[in-house]
Amino acid sequence: MPAHAEYCSPYAGNATAGNGLEVVTLGGRRGRAAGTPAFQDLLRPGRIIPTMSEARSRPGLRTGLQQVLIVLLLALAVLIVLNQANPLTTRLGRDSGMYAYVASHLMRGDTPYLSAWEHKPPGIFFIDALGLSIARGSRWGIWFMEFIFLLGAALAGLEALKSRFGTWPAVLASLAWLGGLSLVLQGGNFTEEYALLFSFASLWLFTLIMERPDSIWLHAGLGLAFGCGFLTRPNNTGVQAAIILIEVLLVILKQRPWRPTLIGLIATGIGLAIPLIGVSLYFASRNAFQAFLDGALIFGLYYGGQPDVAGALLGGLQRFGLIAGVALVGTWMAFDGVQQKARERAVDPLLLWMCVDLILEVVLSGLSGRSYTHYFISWLPWMGAACALPLRQALHSFRKWGRPLQTGAALASVLFAAWACWSMLAEYGRTFVQLAAQRGLVQRQEVLPAYVNQRTQPGDTVLVWGGDAGINFLSRRDAPTAQVAYGLLGPSPLTERFSRQFIEDVVSDPPALILDLASLNDVPPLTATDPEKWFASRGLHVAPYMREFFDFVHANYTYTTEVAGVPVYFFNR
Secondary structure, eight states: OOTTBOOOOTTSOOEEOTTSOEEOBGGGOOOOSSSOOOGGGGGSTTTTOOOHHHHHHSTTTTOHHHHHHHHHHHHHHHHHHGGGGOTTTSOOOHHHHHHHHHHHHHHTTOOBTTTBOOSSOTHHHHHHHHHHHHTTTOHHHHHHHHHHHHHHHHHHHHHHHHHHHOHHHHHHHHHHHHHHHHHHOTTSOOHHHHHHHHHHHHHHHHHHHHHOTTOHHHHHHHHHHHHHHHTTOGGGOHHHHHHHHHHHHHHHTTSSOHHHHHHHHHHHHHHHHHHHHHHHHHHHHTTOHHHHHIIIIIHHHTOSSSOOHHHHHHHHHHHHTHHHHHHHHHHHHHHHHHHHHHTTTOOOHHHHHHHHHHHHHHHHHHTTSOOOGGGGGGGHHHHHHHHHHHHHHHHGGGHHHHGGGHHHHHHHHHHHHHHHTHHHHHHHHHHHHHHHHTOSOOSOOOHHHHHHHHHSOTTOOEEEETSOTHHHHHHTOOOSSSOTTTTSOOSSTTHHHHHHHHHHHHHHSOOSEEEEOGGGTTSOOTTOSOHHHHHHHTTOOOOTTHHHHHHHHHHHEEEEEEETTEEEEEEOO
16 A cells, blocks of 8 residues: 555546556555555555455455355444334333324324324424334334434445445444444434334445446435435434535535536435425325325424534534544544645545535534434434544554454454343343244333323323323324414414314313323423423523413313322312
C-alpha cells in the first residue's frame, strides 16, 4: 500500500498498483505498491479505501462459511439489542402503544386517522399491523417486524460498508452502530427504528451507483427507499437527502456530467412517488385523504417548539458516547480527504456523504426542539460509515497475518456471543415454542389492562387520560374517540377541530371508566379544579374545551380506586 496514497474514487483518474488497488498520490508522488504504512500514515484521512473490485476479489473473504457466521453474528447482535423490546419482560411504552393501537384498528379494517389518530405518517401503522396479523394480535408480531427490519438494515449496511472498507471493518462498524442503537432504542417500535432499513438500503444503493452512475434502476431503487422512509417520518430521510445533494455537488465539481445526473434524479423522483401515490390512493379510496394529510403531514409541521440544532448535536454526542467519538474521528478524516481532493476534482463521494449527512441528521433531529432520545436513531447510518473509516485504518496493519484466521475469528465471535447471552437465547426459544403452540404466557401481563378487562365488557369504551393508548390495545377496549392524545395536542390550525371532536365523542358516548395517567404525562390530574391554570403554570399549551371536559368528568364520574398508582373513575350509570 503506498505510503502517501489517498482514497480512490470511480470518479477520479487514479493509477493502479500491481496488487489491483487504485492509487491516488499527493503532489504527483507515487508510493510503493506494497508495504506496511508508517504509523503516522494510519491517521491520514481516506488513504486506504479500496476499490470495490479490489475489496471483492480478495481470496478467502467471501467463503460461504465466513458469510454465514457473519450473518449469525449480526443476528445475535440484533437479538441482544431487541431484548429491551422483549414483550415477555418489558412494558409497552406510550408511543409504541399508540402505534400498536392504531395498527389494531387497521388490522380489523378501520382507517387510520379516522378511527384512531396519531400524528405520524402511516408507515409504522402498516408495519405493526402486518406483525400483529402474523402473531394473532400478540406484541411478538411487532417484535418480529423489528427483528426483520433491523437484521435487514444490518445486512444492507454490511454490504455497503464492505464494498468500500473491507469485510472486517464493515462487521465491526455494524456492531458499533448496533451498540449505539441499544443506547437510544428505549424499548423499540419507533418510526426511526424501521427507517434504518430504508436508510442503509439507500447507502448500499449509493455505493452501487458510484460504480454505475448511469443506472436508472439503481436510482429508482434509491427513490423507492426514500419514499418508504418518508412514510415512516419525513425527518428520517437524511441519508437519502444527503445522497441527492452529493450527486448535485458532483456535477458542480464537474466530476459528473449534468445530463446523466439529471436523468438519475428523475428516476429517483419516480421511485419516490410510487409509495407516496400508493398510500394516497389507499386513503382516497376510504374518503380519508384529507385526514391523512392533516395527521401525517400538516399537524407535524407545527409539532414541537423552536428548533434547537446545538442541543441536538450535544444530546446525540452525549447519548452515544465513545461510539460517537470514533465516528467523529472518521468524519474528520473524511472531511480532510475531501478538502485535499476538492481542487483536483477527485472527491470521493462516500467521504463527502459522511460530512453532509452528519450535518443533515443533526438539523433534522433538532427541528422540533425536543431532542427525544429515539430521534438519534437516525444518526446510525452516518455513525456506521464514519466508524468504518478509522477501523479500516487501524486494521490495515493486521490484514496479512490475520487473513487466515478470519473464519476462525468469526466462529469464535459467534460462539462467545451465544455463550454470553445463552440465558436470553434460551428464553427466546421457549417463548417461540409457546407462541407456535398457542399455549402459556407469551407476553407480559400488565396490571392496568388486566384490571380493565375484569371491570368492563368487550363492548365498553375506556378513556386513558394522558394518551397511553397501549392500555386500550392490551385490554382490547376501544377509546370513545379517535383523539386519544387530546390534552397533549400542541398549537396548530387543526387543534381546535381535533379538540371539538374529542369533547363531542366523549359526551355522546361516555367511556365506562377513565384511567388518570396524569402523573406520567404532561396533563393535569382529573382532580384539578382549574386545568387551564395548571397548564399555564407550566408553560404548556391549553387545548380548547379543556374546562368543559373537566366539568363533564366531575359531574358524571366517581373516583373508585387506585390501581398501580393510577386513579380509576367509573361512569355514574
